[in-house]
Amino acid sequence: MKASLVSWINARQNLPENKFGTNQKYSAMISTNANLYALFAANFPQDLNSCCIETEDARYFSWLDIERASAKIANLLSSLQLQVGARVAVQVEKSAEALILYLATVRAGYVYLPLNTAYRDAEVEYFLRDAEPEVVVCAPQQFGWVSQLAFKTGTRHVFTLDAPAAGNNSGSLLQRALSHPDQFETVQSAPDDLAAILYTSGTTGRSKGAMLTHDNLASNAKVLKETWAWNKHDVLLHTLPLFHVHGLFVASHGALLNGTKMIFLAKFNAAQVLSYLPRTTVFMGVPTYYVRLLQESNFTQETCKNMRVFISGSAPLLLDTFLKFTRCTGHTILERYGMSETAMLTSNPYVGKRVGGTVGQALAGVDVRVVTSESLACATDEIGDIQVKGANVFKGYWRMPEKTAEEFTNDGYFHTGDVGKFDRDGYLSIVGRSKDLIISGGYNVYPKEIESIIDDMPEVLESAVIGLPHAEFGEVVVAIIILKPKKTLSELTLIARLKEMIANFKVPKSVYFLDALPRNAMGKVQKNILRAIYKKG
Numbered sequence: 416m417k418a419s420l421v422s423w424i425n426a427r428q429n430l431p432e433n434k435f436g437t438n439q440k441y442s443a444m445i446s447t448n449a450n451l452y453a454l455f456a457a458n459f460p461q462d463l464n465s466c467c468i469e470t471e472d473a474r475y476f477s478w479l480d481i482e483r484a485s486a487k488i489a490n491l492l493s494s495l496q497l498q499v500g501a502r503v504a505v506q507v508e509k510s511a512e513a514l515i516l517y518l519a520t521v522r523a524g525y526v527y528l529p530l531n532t533a534y535r536d537a538e539v540e541y542f543l544r545d546a547e548p549e550v551v552v553c554a555p556q557q558f559g560w561v562s563q564l565a566f567k568t569g570t571r572h573v574f575t576l577d578a579p580a581a582g583n584n585s586g587s588l589l590q591r592a593l594s595h596p597d598q599f600e601t602v603q604s605a606p607d608d609l610a611a612i613l614y615t616s617g618t619t620g621r622s623k624g625a626m627l628t629h630d631n632l633a634s635n636a637k638v639l640k641e642t643w644a645w646n647k648h649d650v651l652l653h654t655l656p657l658f659h660v661h662g663l664f665v666a667s668h669g670a671l672l673n674g675t676k677m678i679f680l681a682k683f684n685a686a687q688v689l690s691y692l693p694r695t696t697v698f699m700g701v702p703t704y705y706v707r708l709l710q711e712s713n714f715t716q717e718t719c720k721n722m723r724v725f726i727s728g729s730a731p732l733l734l735d736t737f738l739k740f741t742r743c744t745g746h747t748i749l750e751r752y753g754m755s756e757t758a759m760l761t762s763n764p765y766v767g768k769r770v771g772g773t774v775g776q777a778l779a780g781v782d783v784r785v786v787t788s789e790s791l792a793c794a795t796d797e798i799g800d801i802q803v804k805g806a807n808v809f810k811g812y813w814r815m816p817e818k819t820a821e822e823f824t825n826d827g828y829f830h831t832g833d834v835g836k837f838d839r840d841g842y843l844s845i846v847g848r849s850k851d852l853i854i855s856g857g858y859n860v861y862p863k864e865i866e867s868i869i870d871d872m873p874e875v876l877e878s879a880v881i882g883l884p885h886a887e888f889g890e891v892v893v894a895i896i897i898l899k900p901k902k903t904l905s906e907l908t909l910i911a912r913l914k915e916m917i918a919n920f921k922v923p924k925s926v927y928f929l930d931a932l933p934r935n936a937m938g939k940v941q942k943n944i945l946r947a948i949y950k951k952g
């Protein structure tokens with residue numbers, strides 16, 4: 416019979432009472448430990464048998480299940496004799512078990528490194544070579560190529576974790592974890608110890624691993640708990656992916672820190688969301704989710720009657736979407752702003768005026784300033800570079816001390832690469848970016864990365880990749896190509912080739928061919944001119 420952690424969880428009712436039957440003793444025991452898991456566990460509800468995660472295939476994970484299953488996986492990881500600070504790289508479909516793996520990794524004192532499931536071989540290879548994880552967890556279907564890559568880059572252990580199918584979630588990770596004890600003393604962590612590394616692409620085309628500490632994540636989770644007034648009766652509808660800040664930290668941490676039940680949907684699907692909304696109180700999404708929800712004819716005030724708050728972030732929420740949403744549902748979307756390096760920075764108020772087109776005010780304990788090119792503080796409504804400081808700001812880029820130093824000012828502020836202005840009430844508006852970045856459906860695409868790949872093709876002389884406005888994705892990726900003399904290349908061939916090489920959301924939606932790129936006197940490609948030309952269609 417195939418063993419699985421799920422069958423173990425389902426059988427757990429027959430086990431003798433766990434020493435953590437109620438949460439009081441446990442809370443006292445762990446309060447001095449800066450390990451993020453200890454913080455969550457101290458805030459688990461009194462009734463550990465209540466539901467923490469309900470999945471779309473009607474599986475229920477109690478808080479005790481989370482505690483015991485993460486203990487089993489943490490014991491497995493500890494048994495591997497990994498080095499202090501070992502990275503655990505994970506590229507798996509979203510599931511409750513994937514979240515438990517995250518918690519187990521942090522709990523055991525290792526560093527979680529989530530990877531977007533859309534990444535292709537070359538992208539994964541880069542991350543594995545750069546981060547040198549000691550453990551890699553992937554989907555069973557990907558085991559062949561991922562394990563080859565992983566062993567080639569020095570990884571010692573490769574496990575699989577399956578997406579839930581017909582209630583039987585398996586893979587070698589859970590099978591191996593099954594035989595380990597269901598109790599684990601959460602590793603003692605210092606506030607500055609690493610909990611996660613999140614890769615963000617870079618303007619140079621080379622991805623950088625943002626190192627986040629236990630304290631970065633804990634401080635941010637605590638401030639968001641207060642800011643958004645999480646309460647014990649909340650139910651979070653969780654539809655975001657688990658490999659980025661928004662779904663993994665902002666959404667999951669909010670629920671975990673508050674002892675709030677989560678309903679976990681594997682992917683965002685507007686019709687499915689509508690059927691769950693009446694049972695939930697909190698929803699978070701990228702603007703594309705809100706655009707898609709508004710396209711549903713049966714999305715009404717009635718659907719949202721139990722909702723407490725809708726939160727948007729990761730990309731600009733158009734004022735039009737903000738206003739339509741209020742008209743349709745009676746709810747005012749709460750927009751906030753953050754990034755992988757800093758977690759959340761600003762938020763519109765929970766109580767008080769939520770101003771469309773702004774990302775709200777600086778969160779408590781987060782210092783946000785807007786400065787001129789001479790590093791002087793901007794006046795009210797004056798546009799400048801957004802810089803930030805606070806306990807939430809990351810420790811630096813993995814093995815890139817020079818790059819890290821470049822991104823901080825002498826007085827310790829981090830350059831966000833976003834451009835904005837404060838109004839007289841302290842509400843921040845983001846008006847642009849100094850970094851050459853496209854945000855498509857909440858995913859970041861760095862043009863330089865795509866241009867380098869296209870430029871390496873034998874037919875191509877040079878290319879420029881730009882973002883163009885798109886009603887649903889906010890922006891989409893478009894490529895402009897200059898071919899070498901006498902060479903031919905069709906749009907279809909180029910797109911098909913790129914789909915083999917890079918994550919699908921990075922692949923240009925359209926390709927245009929030109930004789931030459933417009934350049935300024937310094938020889939720099941004038942992307943503003945290209946955007947103006949192709950915006951018109």
Ligand code: MLC
Pocket residue numbers: 655656659660661662682683701703704728729730752753754755855856857858888891919920921
């Ligand atoms: C999918 N596609 C996209 C896309 N997502 N194209 C452009 N941009 C995107 N974001 C394309 C695929 O390439 C594919 O094309 C087709 O759409 C169908 O793919 P899919 O996977 O079935 O799409 P769908 O499930 O509809 O996904 C769309 C989405 C998803 C919006 C639901 O992209 C999503 O969940 N985005 C959220 C990203 C997120 O979590 N961001 C937070 C980052 S954290 P083809 O041609 O192959 O068929 C952060 C910090 C902060 O930024 O502040 O929060």
Ligand code: AMP
Pocket residue numbers: 615660727728729730731732750751752753754755756774831832833845848854859
């Ligand atoms: P990431 O590197 O994926 O964490 O993306 C972070 C970037 O997303 C920020 O630097 C911003 O450019 C953008 N972003 C996040 N939230 C918002 C928002 N509410 N409005 C506009 N841009 C946002």
